[in-house]
Amino acid sequence: MIDTQDEFNQALCMFLSRATTPYHAVGLTVSRLQQAGFIQLAQDKPWALEPGGGYFLVHNHGSIVAFRYGREVGPERGVRMVGAHTDSPCLMVKPSPEIESEGLFQLGVQVYGGALLNPWFDRDLSLAGRVSYLCPRGTLRAALVDFRDAIATIPSLAIHLDSDANRKREVNAQTAIVPVLCQTASEGMSLRDMLAMQIRKEHSGAEIEQILDFELSFYDTQLPAVIGLRKQFIASARLDNLLSCFTGVEALLQSDGSQTTLLVCNDHEEVGSVSASGASGPLLASCLQRLAGGTEAHAALVEHSFMVSTDNAHAVHPNFANRHDGNHGPRMNEGPVIKVNASQRYATNSETSGLFRMLAARESVPVQSFVVRNDMRCGSTIGPLTAAMTGVKTLDVGVPTLGMHSVRELAGAEDAWGLCRILRGFYNYAGPLSAA
Incomplete structure (x- = not known):
């Protein structure tokens, strides 16, 4: 089990060095899950789930869903979900x-x-x-x-x-x-x-x-590395968004199994997600239907579930600070970023961000906000697509990153570990997933 930031970053760099395509990222994730006792399921066969058990299924080699079937089961308990994507430009x-x-x-x-x-x-x-x-x-x-x-x-x-x-x-x-x-x-x-x-x-x-x-x-072929005069940065290819995939897996493996917790890593986000294995496809929705076991139970499960969509955020660049809104320029090593967009390019609302801020405070991890300038185009994530496909309350967050979509990107050495701790707390959180 990874207990420190240094151990986490060392394992992250090892993963990034081997996860050279979405297929290799999923293959490495499968190996990690199997080492932890997770069992592979087939979409065309019945599922026999045991409370507390760990399971996963793979689609088209490049997408994966992994989950713990909670000891406290029932539609009213919902599913605590984290989403990411396996592909990179x-x-x-x-x-x-x-x-x-x-x-x-x-x-x-x-x-x-x-x-x-x-x-x-x-x-x-x-x-x-x-x-x-x-x-x-x-x-x-x-x-x-x-x-x-x-x-x-x-x-x-x-x-x-x-x-x-x-x-x-x-x-x-x-x-x-x-x-x-x-x-x-x-x-x-x-x-x-x-x-x-x-x-x-x-x-x-x-x-x-x-x-x-x-x-x-x-x-x-240049290997990932922790760099900088004070070793404060992680430099690597494919940080967007394999950093989030790795973080989600580690948080899932560290969850205590009391709640039903799920990680979905979709392929094809960078080209719009419109594919059988993308976030606009049926993979996650069909899993939720099978976990619920019936139409009414599915409706209740969706109502009580929550998705944290994790995808890297734009850190403020010291040479181009004017490309950010003056009050919303996230900095590396100052915590994960909540992404907000009034036009719903991100799925965040005040209720979903409120829960994330509460969980972050419990872990003593700082949180930042990002809003794109009004005169610039806003990107998007799997968050809005997942929310629209499933009806689940969704939040968009990410680790602040420089050089996004470059052949080599840069992130803070503290931020992924901080996000992992928040997601672990989210997976173990036994309280209601919506405001009273």
Whole structure:
């Protein structure tokens, strides 16, 4: 069990270093849950739940629901839920990606989500994802792969050839961010051949007749680290939003099992959540229906449940402080952030934020607020979508972060641990989840 901030951050960095795609994040989470005695459920089979037991189910390899079935069960007790998402902006490989240009072998990519593109240049990149293949017996299989080594890079154009680079360089997403893997050989290169070799390397005994298709993304190989003169920051890729996924899992594992507690981590948030495994899909709603056991019981369960949607927040940038509202500029290491938006881009209301503030005070963790400037566009989270799909009272919170959607982001070393303590208290909270 993780008892200190240093232990928490060390475990978080280890998770971030291995969770290079949503599929790998879910795989690592499954291993952690199974070590803690959680049992995997199937959506197409009956559930036999024991009070105090831990359970989970996986959808499309990239989304997961995990829950403890509380010893104090009943629709009137509700479900204490935490939500996050497993995906991050990245560069995904196109279906027919092979390019040979000027003696170099490259792979064409698509931009997934709202990625900041400039930081991808001159990085040591690797490749990971899911591959579908055909066995000699005609069976369809899927395998996760992660090359781990730095196998690619996207070189910048030298300033000598672009004298305006520091003033107005624009990144053309079609032509400028094509990764280079190696120099071309006379026999040519095939990504499918590379993938077949990697599957055999990572999965001993795999029999491959044909590589059928793949979902692959490049990632920066630089490892996560606690940095800064006083070690006050965590620097890593995919902090948005694997930091929240890890925090939710640890809080769930530290819950005492008295209440029914649930964690949902959806894929595809960065591209709108409209998918079978996204927050607009049926995954969470169907779980709540099965936990309730009937129509009237489901209505009561929804009425007495509560969701904390956790997704990183924008910390105020010291070089661009005017991009924040003057009274709502969250700072790193000053506590989790409650996100508020009058147009319902966040699901927070005064009742849901009130409960979170009460729980934070019990843990002696400070809390901040974020409201976007009126003259700027507001982002969103799985919070409003989850609230609309389930009818559950919902709050949007997150850890303040700099460089969001960059290839490497920055968060405070104190904030994720503080959020974990609040979520643990929320999971164990036996009182009513709405104001009297």
